[in-house]
Amino acid sequence: MSIFNSINTTASALTAQRLRMDVISSNMANADTTRGKLVDGEWQPYTRKQVVFQTKDNSSSFASQLSAAQRNTSSTGNGVKVTQIVEDETPYEMVYDPENADANEDGYVAMPNVDPLREMVDLMSASRSYEANVTVLNASKSMMMKTLELGK
Numbered sequence: 732m733s734i735f736n737s738i739n740t741t742a743s744a745l746t747a748q749r750l751r752m753d754v755i756s757s758n759m760a761n762a763d764t765t766r767g768k769l770v771d772g773e774w775q776p777y778t779r780k781q782v783v784f785q786t787k788d789n790s791s792s793f794a795s796q797l798s799a800a801q802r803n804t805s806s807t808g809n810g811v812k813v814t815q816i817v818e819d820e821t822p823y824e825m826v827y828d829p830e831n832a833d834a835n836e837d838g839y840v841a842m843p844n845v846d847p848l849r850e851m852v853d854l855m856s857a858s859r860s861y862e863a864n865v866t867v868l869n870a871s872k873s874m875m876m877k878t879l880e881l882g883k
Contacts, residue, residue: 736809737871741864743787743810748861750813751782755854762845765833774833777843779819787812819844 733739758779761767767777787810821844829838 734875738868740810741868741871743812744864745861745868747782747784747811747813748857748864751857752854752861754780754782754816755850755857758845759847759850759854762843762847762850764843765831765840767843776823776841777845779821779843779845780816781819782813783815783817784811785814786810 758777761777764777766774768775823841823844825839826842827838828834828840831840834840
């Protein structure tokens with residue numbers, strides 16, 4: 732185990748949470764965008780996006796996990812990585828607005844499936860996780876500095 736393992740793990744979490752905050756801000760910015768993408772000549776509203784995390788593990792095969800368990804070696808983990816950004820499958824909200832250029836024959840407009848309240852909760856969660864990882868990074872850095880002072 733390297734002395735920089737904790738810093739590398741924390742750095743991966745910081746990067747992942749930063750991307751999560753970027754995706755959330757994109758969702759908030761497009762909460763009223765009725766022309767998100769063109770599909771078969773028809774405009775579709777913006778679709779909410781979500782970040783999917785996975786543990787970053789160098790030895791993820793079953794055989795390597797089994798041999799590590801048989802040797803009774805404990806693994807502290809190698810951090811987190813973003814595997815994909817997926818679109819939310821929640822249906823669009825239909826709002827009656829016959830004056831809107833994007834209204835259908837009945838006068839309804841498909842609005843994005845972005846809930847600002849949910850996005851704010853996700854943003855607070857990502858922000859708190861980011862702050863916690865900064866605290867871990869500072870603690871690791873402080874311990875390394877104290878270790879270097881022992882050599883004086």
